[in-house]
Amino acid sequence: MRIALPFVIAALAFAMPAAAHEVWVERDGQGTARIYLGEPALPIPDGGDPEWHRLKQPVVFLSDPARPLATTRHADHLEAVPGDAGDVRVRDDSIFDPWKTDAGMTGAIFYARAGRAESEAKLDLELVPVSAGADAFTVQFRGRPVPGAAVNVITPDRWQKSFTADTDGRIVVPDLGAGRYILGVSHSESAPGTVAGKQVDRLEHISTLTFVR
Template identity: 60%
Template sequence: MKTLFLAVIAVLAAIPAAAHEVWIERDGTGPARIYLGEPAEAVPADGDPEWHHLQQPQLIGATGTLTRRANHIEAAVSGSGDLRVRDDAVFAPWQAGEAKQGAIFYARAGRAETGHKLDLELVPVAANGDTFTLLFRGKPLAHAKLAIVTPDRWQKHFATDAEGRITVPRLGRGRYLVGASHVENAPAKLGGQDVASVMHISTLTFVR
């Protein structure tokens, strides 16, 4: 188990801006804000140093207008349902050992819907509940590592159980973020380049 953990750390260390994630913040039915950065840190007024890499995230299951702001992309979408985005062009593929690896970023805001639309997604077992299943292409990922960031930016690592589930503890009022990643060892084409494996990186945000 220790060897596996060290291998995962080595993979993460190879990724450009490895600690970075894409996430969505949305309050009520107002415009959503799409960020690239480190969720446990305050977002600088002029954006994270890497945030310029986030250019054109794709809205999944929704339509709207994307507008670039100083430190985020604003998405004006209609309705109050959960919002999802996908972006496979945040960072160019990189060399990982003898082969190339790429990354696809996913983000979801809200926990009202119990269905999934992203390849890697945290899905509530019950609408607006505290227990989620981590799904990769619709199948649960057991014993997968997750990071939870609370409203006061307290961060702790957890793991899903044998059924791929995790219950997010209640630690204050405000916005929570849950992040997960999964390496798919299969060839793909990202950014016009052939890669031997893909790292899928996904976040879920919701307000309590």
């Protein structure tokens, strides 16, 4: 069973059409990057997740979002060919329309990263390796650590566990076998913004990191 992120339980489960959904990137070595929308702990259905069609034009980039990579649409994912070494990042603020909560209109911004070769953040919410290839990560929101953040870890065999970041925003991912790991974190922001072209009163930031061990 999927372990829901805290913001899902607290704010979205009753309102957002796909509360447990995340964007994530799968990439082996320095090859093609495959970008998915769905529930990463579950097998991808034939033809993609029922909400997959909502992932239309994310910004996919290596080091500079002003230089996005071209993507090709497939039956259940988008594909990008970076061509260069480095971690691949994704940002999309138009997947789901804003929804109404007691705090006003709320919108979700999704982020994803594949790789742990770089120890710097380039997304608003990002899980950042403390050094290249490290098993320790810092949850950063706009460059600052997020103490106490809840990070969900999905192992290659789909085992899941939630870790709580320490006072420096750090977690250590244990070695639980070879294969792809998917880390997920969320952060609520009581600030106005724009999601899907609409003004909102608060933002939910949802971010993943994948790496192969």
